[in-house]
Each structure stands twice: as C-alpha cells, then as structure tokens.
Amino acid sequence: MSAPAIVVVGAGPAGVAAACRAAGCGRRVVLLDDNPAPGGQIWRGDRQQRWLARLADSGVEVRCGTTVSGLELPGATTILATGARELFLPFPGWTSPGVTGAGGLQALIKSGFSIAGKRVVVAGSGLLLPAVASLVRKSGGSVVLIAEQTSAMNMAAFAAALLSRPEKLAQSAEAALSLLGVPYFTRCVVESFDGGRVRLRRGNAIFECDTDYLASGFGLVPNTELAALLGCRLLAGAVEVDEFQQTTVAGVYAAGELTGIGGVEKSLVEGEIAGLAAAGAVDEARALFGRSRRARRFSAALNRAFALDGGLRALPRDETLVCRCEDVSHSRLKGLASWRQAKLHTRCGMGPCQGRVCAAAAQFLYGWNDQSPRPPVFPVPAGLLADPGSFEGEPT
C-alpha cells in the first residue's frame, strides 16, 4: 500500500524545493499553483533555473492554473508555500494606469510585457528596487531613478551585518548603479503621480520628473490567507512554525516567505526541510537547521534595514483611494475603529481582491490587526466551491 500523496501548495522556490525533496524520499507529491507555470515570482519565465529542471525530473505531479478553496485540507499531509505579495501603499495617483508595483512590473516584464524604449521610475523600498531597475535596463527600458524610502545609514548597517567590509560593498553597489547611469536616492519618496509626472520628496527637497511608468512597492507581506483558513496560528503576520516547518495544525507544514519575509535562500532551505520532514526524513531535515538559522538571521537584518518610515502614513490625501476594488477613500476610513468595521460600513476590502491590497495598507496606515480571511482563498467559479476536491488545472 502506498502512502497518500503529499500536497504542496505554491510552486515558488519553497514549494519546488519541498516537492523535490519529498519526491526524492520516494513519496508521491502533487504540486499545485495558481499561476500558469511553476517558478513563483522569482523564477517566472526563467528557463535556466536548476531547481525547475530538477522539478521536471522529480516525478512530482505539477498542476498549474489550480486554485485551492481553503474549505478543506488539500491533503492529509500538506506543505504550504504560498509565498508573499507586494506591499502597496497609497499615494495620490497610485490608481492611475502607468503605476504598477515594483515586483509587479518585474512580473509583467517576465510575463512578456515589452518595456523597451520606455522610461521607468522605481520607488518604494527594499532589495527588489535595484533588481527591477536592472531588469528594466536589460529589457531595453530606461530607469529615470530609484527612490528608496530608507536611509543610507540603515542600508549600510544591513551590509555591515552581513559582510566584513560593508563600506566596500556599498561603494561597489553604488558604483555599479552609477555606471548604469541610474540615480539611487535614499530617503526619497514618491508624493504623487499625475499623467506621467512624478513628484518626489528627498529629505526636505521636492522635485519632479517625467516617466512612462512608475513601479512602486514597499516590500513584501506573507500570503497567510490559506494557512489562516486551515486554522494555522499566525505570529506577527506570518505563519508560526517549529524547526521542522510544522505549523500548529497537525500534518500542515509551511515554508518560505509566508513564515517571514527572507528571500530565496530562506525559502529554499525551509522548503527542503518541510519536504524532508513531511516525508519522514527527520535526520536529513535536521542537518539543514544550521542553514535555516543563518537564512533567518539574514532575513531579520533585511527587515530592519528596510523598515518603513512612519512618515509614509502621511502620503494619502483625503480623496486618495485605499480600497481599489470598491473605491473607498482614505477620508472614509481614517476615523474607524477596526478592519471589520471598515468592511461592514464602507465595503473596504469586500471586492474580488478580498482585501489583499488594501488590508496590508490599512494595517500600516491605521494600525488595524483584526483581519480574518473568508473562503475561498481566491475567487473561483461558484460551481467549484460546490466541489472543492476538483482541480481546475491539467497535470503537466
């Protein structure tokens, strides 16, 4: 008799690593993802990725274009690797066409959007910003500037935490960027976007520039909705796990960004541990604990370096929309007591994105922490809710 399949939800680095390691233990593994192809955001469109090559040879059953309802456990043993999404903060003009996320623009370019010949301002916070700028240039676009909200000092401290000679690194990073001819401004924030004109504040100075696209993102937030619906306990916005990546629900593991934002190395090692642990290879999993702890230290340093400045709360004007699905403005929300009150009395968060964009923004702007997601995890045809065991995608 063969053991039941291990179901992995999410085919980014953590999910792919988990699926490969579990399959390597001889277990049948089903890997589900909402996107058209495996790879998650970081490996989107990357045909050279060695983990994806490994996945292709692993015997893992990959089902893309598949939505999980969240109404029942996807498998007796489930590994959640649902990743993270971008944190968007509202500013005047952020709903205009021409404004995308930073990771958003990256994903669109990797999905076939031709940025060649276009000007782009990259703004927000985090290591993603230079990565996006680099992709834009590589794809034939020009980067007007990078506006990073954190200070140069915070970034230097981050480098110091990781390397013995941080000044050198900072200098070389700056040099690399300036060689590309891209101004990289710290303590710099987009105040508004209006018809291709971006208004920025750098320290106390205000200046403007023209652009075709503004790519703005303020870091990442874990996609905890499915974990929360399945009853996993959350801690500070991330899924709580033990060293084996086991959540507080028996048989449910979590790996990668949803246990805390930390980048691809953290995702890979956590995915490997979760895959091994779920398949019962406890000793092999334990051998990876050292790598996992190092990845978490990196993650903590990263999050300190790019901590959001409280001044960003002053960006939205009264009429600036916070909820883009239901068009609910800042003025209607700022006096309310809770996220649930905002939902019930203004429709904020009640649209098809189910609050994925505005809830994280509202948490930052207003301090609301009472989010409790409703099923389904993602909008699905009503007929599928009647039969949540069915899969939408075809095995690849």
Add this chain to the structure above:
Amino acid sequence: MNHSADVVIAGGGIVGAACAYECARAGLSVTVIEGAIIGGGASAAGMGHIVVMDDSEAQFNLTLLSQQLWSERVAEMTDGVEHLPCGTLWVAADEEEMAEVRRKRAFYSQRGVPVEMLDSRQLAEAEPHLRPDLAGGLLVPGDSVVYPPVAARWLLDRCGARVLTGVPIATLDDNGATLEDGSRVSGGVIVNALGAKAARLMPSIPVTPRKGHLVITDRYPGFLRHQLVELGYLKSAHSAGADSIAFNVQPRRTGQVLIGSSRQFGADHKGIDQPILSRMLRRAAEYMPRIGSLIAIRAWTGFRAATPDHLPLIGPMPGASRLWLATGHEGLGVTTALATGRLIADQITGRSSPIDAAPYLPARCIHG
C-alpha cells in the same frame, strides 16, 4: 464610566438600531450597547431582504407593517444602504407548486398586496437565466433588499442615541447592564435585542441559533433582476430539526449575486459546512445552470435567532418588571426590524400600535 438612559438597548444589530430609532423618535433618551460592531452579527451575515410573508396572519401583519415603515425610511437613507426595489419572485417548478402560487396569490390579493402570477414563458422572460422547464411563479413587486449594517448605522446616527461599542455585556438585569469592563449602564427600560445570543444572558428565552450559509459573487449587472425563492422552500426549510437547503438568490445593487440558502439547527461552530455548502450551490445551479460559472468571492455563515413558533419575541419579559425582549426574528430580522421598533416604542410609551401586538408577546412561550 457609568451611564443612564430612559431605554437601554442591548445589541446594535438592525433590530436594536430600529428599537433605538423608534424609542428616540418617541422622545425617550436611548443608549445602545454593542459588544462588537454596529450591524455586525446576523444583520451583516444575512441577505437583507424586506419581504411580505404569508406563513401566518401574524407574520403577514408584522412584515407588511414593517415594509411600509421601510419604504418611508429608505428614501432618506444614505446611498450606502443600497436599497434595491427588486421584488420577490416565488418560483414554481411544477404543477404542485403552481397550486401554491395560486394560494399565495389569493392570500396576498385579499389583503391588498399587489402580486402578479407568471406562467412558464413569462417567468423565462422575467429571469432569462432560470432553467427553461419551470412551471411559473408569483411576483411580489413591493419587496426589496438593503445592506443592513449601513442601515443600522444610519438609524443610530439619525436618532441621536448614545452608542457604546466594543465592550460586550456581562450581565443584564431589571435596572440595566453591566459590561465586561465593569462599567454600568442603567435605564428605565432594558431591551434585550441580542439576536441569536439573546439567551446567553437570559437562559429562559427560547431562542436557538439556526445556522445559515451564503455565497456572494463578483459583479454581474443584469444577470439577475428579482430576488428568487423556490417554492419548495416552505416545505423544506421550515421543517424544524432537519438541515435544509433551498434555492434563494438575490441581486445586489452593486450587481453582485447573493446565493443562498441553508438552515441548520445544532451547528454551533462558525466554519463552513462543506456538505451543506455543496448542496446549496448545486441546488442553485439546478435552477440557474449559469450560476456555477459566476465568480464567487466570499462564502460565510451566520446564526439566525429562531423561536419554536417562528414568530419573534417582542414585548415585556414575563416575571421581570423592566426587561423587554426584541429578538427571535429568525430569517426576517431585517424585514421586521422597523415594525419591531415601533411596537417596542408603543408599548413602552403606552401608545396604541398599528397592528395587534399580542401574537409577538413573549408571554406566549415564556412563563415568568
């Protein structure tokens, strides 16, 4: 911090808000205590329909009066109340259910409620997404739907009641309420309008939670024109004690489609019951095959306050001198909220009421 008022209302759902509104309009000072969020319980979880019902003469009188009161109010309410005068279309699947259509037509017509009988072809024209082989239906054009949390908020804002939110009530007694933070709210009259939770503080009240499931879709303007209810509903859903589902869908003013409904006793956990949800959605798809392809964005549950005889408890609590009840409205809390408020205010002030209040008095099933 302590407060006092002529009337203290426990519960800020649509019923509590309507009681506050009518009492304040009668000149009384009112304090409403809501442990969570105004309109956040069954008011938010339900369908928000305002329907004239014919299960009994008493139910008819209460729903009709309340519908009249709603139609006076909705014109002045804020846009967020999302009033939609869509009418109700009772759908008959076969000849047996057409007999029920004719009975209902006679009932409503004799009492002055405009209705229109539709044959199979007229039904298909009225709702093109219904499956084609249905027998017909009865259109009650005066029925409508609202979004109750905003309506509750409006009623409280408009009447100027003092509203205390965020701290649940620990105990209710003849003189007032003690909140969980130890503060005290005293009043001349105390009204328990806690819906399905009414019996938690007063265990002798025969109100039990009756669970329901709902699903809402993205926006599909024009997909649905009327609230639709299958006529098997009366046979199945009101058979107390058994879990039941029925085809009941509703257009929202946003263009969304609300898909119901289910009724369960004895289910006290808030989670989705997959077998019930599946049956409910399959039933909806039997009547409207296209409904399965509409994108569902949210599913949830709620608890109705059910009484043994399906009539609400409106009036003095037997055996208590100053405690009153306004609960037990089951699936008709939104419909009957304004009439409930009127009856409560009339009884407290000694005014006469537009309808006989006797069928709803708690003394019929609570003995003090």
Add this chain to the structure above:
Amino acid sequence: MAERVTIFVDGRPIAAERGATVAAAMLSAGIRAFRHSVSGEPRAPLCGMGICFECRVTIGGEPHRRGCQTLCQDGLEVSTT
C-alpha cells in the same frame, strides 16, 4: 524565434509571443484601461501576479478573468467592457 500568436482585444488583433500573458500582451500593445473601477476610473495591472484583480477582463465570454493569470492563445477573444 518565439512563436507568435494573435489575440483579439475588443476586436482589435494584437500579436504576442506564445507564453506571454494576456495582461503583458495588452500592456505591450499600449492598452491603458483594462477595466473601469466602480467609480469609473480607468485601471491597469498593478501586481502582475494574480493578487490585485485590477487586470480583470472578459476572456472567451467569461467576465472577471485575470489577464495576468491567462496565457495568450491564438484567436483568444478579450473584452475590456
């Protein structure tokens, strides 16, 4: 050379590489308004990864489908209204 396919957006033919998403192809073609918000604002993709639902279009007659989660196929009919 990557294989080219043609999709039709509001009847207008748009060439795209096979494997590109509908959202990417529409943006490359200069389309600014994928949908109009409930208060009438034009909207275009924000997140590019299936989260924000700003790229909702009607695909093959089905409304509210995410352009960023749908791959271009030859002859695919897309509508922005």
